[in-house]
Amino acid sequence: MKEIGTTGGCAAARAAIHARLDGDLLPAAGAERLERHLAECAACRQAGMDLARVQAQLRAVPLATFPDADLAAVLARTSRAPRSLAHSAWRASAVAAALLLAVLLGSWIERLRAPDPQEIARAAADTRYVLALAGRALDRTERATVKRVLSGEVSPALRRVPMNLPGAERAGKGDAS
Amino acid sequence: MDRQAFEEAVREHKDRVHAYAVMMLRDAEEARDVTQEALIRLWEHWSRIDADGRRMWLTRIAHNLCIDRIRRRRVRGETDLENVIPLHSDPAPGPGQIAWAGQVGQALASALSGLSDTDRAVVVMREMQGLAYEEIAATLGLPMGTLKARLHRARERLRERLVQAGVAP
Numbered sequence: 001m002k003e004i005g006t007t008g009g010c011a012a013a014r015a016a017i018h019a020r021l022d023g024d025l026l027p028a029a030g031a032e033r034l035e036r037h038l039a040e041c042a043a044c045r046q047a048g049m050d051l052a053r054v055q056a057q058l059r060a061v062p063l064a065t066f067p068d069a070d071l072a073a074v075l076a077r078t079s080r081a082p083r084s085l086a087h088s089a090w091r092a093s094a095v096a097a098a099l100l101l102a103v104l105l106g107s108w109i110e111r112l113r114a115p116d117p118q119e120i121a122r123a124a125a126d127t128r129y130v131l132a133l134a135g136r137a138l139d140r141t142e143r144a145t146v147k148r149v150l151s152g153e154v155s156p157a158l159r160r161v162p163m164n165l166p167g168a169e170r171a172g173k174g175d176a177s
Numbered sequence: 178m179d180r181q182a183f184e185e186a187v188r189e190h191k192d193r194v195h196a197y198a199v200m201m202l203r204d205a206e207e208a209r210d211v212t213q214e215a216l217i218r219l220w221e222h223w224s225r226i227d228a229d230g231r232r233m234w235l236t237r238i239a240h241n242l243c244i245d246r247i248r249r250r251r252v253r254g255e256t257d258l259e260n261v262i263p264l265h266s267d268p269a270p271g272p273g274q275i276a277w278a279g280q281v282g283q284a285l286a287s288a289l290s291g292l293s294d295t296d297r298a299v300v301v302m303r304e305m306q307g308l309a310y311e312e313i314a315a316t317l318g319l320p321m322g323t324l325k326a327r328l329h330r331a332r333e334r335l336r337e338r339l340v341q342a343g344v345a346p
Contacts, residue, residue: 014329047336050336050339050340051333054336057285058285059307061305064195064196064199065196066192066209066212070209071188074216074217075184075187077217
């Protein structure tokens, strides 16, 4: 901050003016410099007077009083002992427990509920569709395998697998005999 | 729970809390609501607040309640009430309050409304209610240097607004 001088240092002078308004005691040398500055700087002198008046006006504002009817309302609303924090916490815990219990009961009741015929029909249709797909896949696999057996591409181990091949029964009997 | 001590505390602090809310909100009804709520909260937290700390606790609660209401007003798009409601808001103002409804009082009320919420709070607490700097700093959570800088800036702005309004301070 610039030192307060006679021709400059207005910012320092303003700071000193505010400090004085705040009730701060300026050091003797600082107070003397401020007075010298104010004697020669009309702007700071005017600002100092204005700011002191602003402060005086603010301090003179009459303050509103709390109406008696509102005071009576406060005293009526506080006539019972306040709820303790422990009581509030216990109540919050009880509410949380009750909510959890309600959710669990709801889930349990949902499971016990009689099945809906439409849901059963939908599940049966889905099952039939999946079984049909599986059956077709098995059929294709069997046909491909039989084709490879007949063409001689199968491994020796596969020959031991009982398969319903045309003429296999007779061939097997022939081998055994 | 010492009921008598509570009632004494309410009677000791009610007007100061109410005056603060009036200055911050410029709305008599809202200020009464805030004061009631602050005093009821004092009752609810009575056992946890030291006797020495009651004034600061109540001021902080009142300040927070006022700021909440000011923010809600802004969310609703309501404008500040400057130039509408005088600084005092008693239904039956005394002679001094009527005098303040004059040109200077209106200009000062308007100038106060032009300050930021925190700057207005600092001015009200310090210049109008005479609270100590340490108490204001603790209530608003401001470092001392910041508090004084805000007060100085607010004084300068009030002066400028009063000069602009043609009301020599």
